Amino acid sequence: MDLVKWLSTRDGIAHRADAAAHGFSPSHVRAAIRAGHVHRIRSTWIALDSAPADLFTAAAAAGRLTCLSLARRRNWWIPDSSDGTDDQHHLQVRPNAHRLRTDVTFHWARPLVDRGDRVLQASVEDALAHIAQCLSSEDALSVWESAVKVEHLDLESMRAVRWPDSASRDYANTVRGMSDSGLETIFVVRLSPWGVPIRQQVMLAGHKVDVLIGTHLVVQLDGFAFHSSSADRTRDVAHDAQLRLRGHTVLRFTYAQVIHDWAYVERTVAAAVARGLHLSPAAQARRA
Structure with missing residues (x-):
């Protein structure tokens, strides 16, 4: 394997000592630098044009x-x-x-x-x-x-x-490692002082829900990386229906709502809790 091919297996950048350990002598490396096949970064690193900018910067700054x-x-x-x-x-x-x-x-x-x-x-x-x-x-x-x-x-x-x-x-x-996304963490952190039981990644109706408030208020958080395809949306709607049939209330919020319109999210969840929707139907009936 020549030096360029070897570098391409290592994100396009490597320490010269590692190159030497893999059989590329200093003279071999210097020749590749003179020919313009690789770049020298300070005295210790070599890189291809394709090397990621962040790694290149790290090498240049030691x-x-x-x-x-x-x-x-x-x-x-x-x-x-x-x-x-x-x-x-x-x-x-x-x-x-x-x-x-x-x-x-x-x-x-x-x-x-x-x-x-x-x-x-x-x-x-x-x-x-x-x-x-x-x-x-x-x-x-x-x-x-x-x-x-x-x-x-x-x-x-x-x-x-x-x-x-x-x-x-x-x-x-x-940290608990329960959140499927940072969005979920933000939601839980902001609502934790409310004193209402909040659990994450609870299995209900055959699938995990993002957040369960009390026993019956389900919150699903739709981030950028999820729920984007037609099949995903169909699955979500079907699961929501099963949850409602079991007496749960389902609230869905988007990434933009949580990050940029938290007041709306908080107001909506507060309204649901005020109506006792986080309680079981039997508990709601007792409160009536």
Whole structure:
């Protein structure tokens, strides 16, 4: 395998020590650089034109992708205010790193997990610790919930990590890994102070529902990534019908409503609770 093909199997970018370990001598690498087949990044990295911009930036800054940058790369849920509108790369760098770049958000900290000098991505734990400091409490908790779900993280192990700050420790003790999306986390976090029992991912009528308030008020949250096809919509309508036949009230909210019109969502749920729709029909009859 030649150097270009080898690099293409590694996201188009690699540490020169790894290239040497795979049989590409320094003279071989220098020849490829002179021929324009690969680019030299500082003295330690080489890359193809096709290398992802975020990894290229990390190599150029002697850092590792972390925080929102790692969240995007690992497909964690990201709040709308950060997803696609934040052009900053988030990099974990050593405390003595330079601050010359203006297009990067630097996280100066000793890593919780030191992965060595040949990687361009921080550990999951380090990224979560940086998210705890970088985002609002609600958004940070949403990303943490998504990370737990996507990465299949063990909650007990998470709580045993020696987190560097109280915010990270609080999130580690709070996350449950129950949310199918950050949208679901936001909804639950905002309604938790109400004092009404709220459960997530409860099996009802043969399928899981996003949120169950009390025993009979079902809330389904339709995010961007779900419920988009005709088949999905048909399945949802059929499930809603089965829930209603069993005495449940079903409320559906879109991503845009939860994120951009929370007052409407809150008002609608409050009206349902005020009418006792979160109670069983028998309990409602007793209240009448």
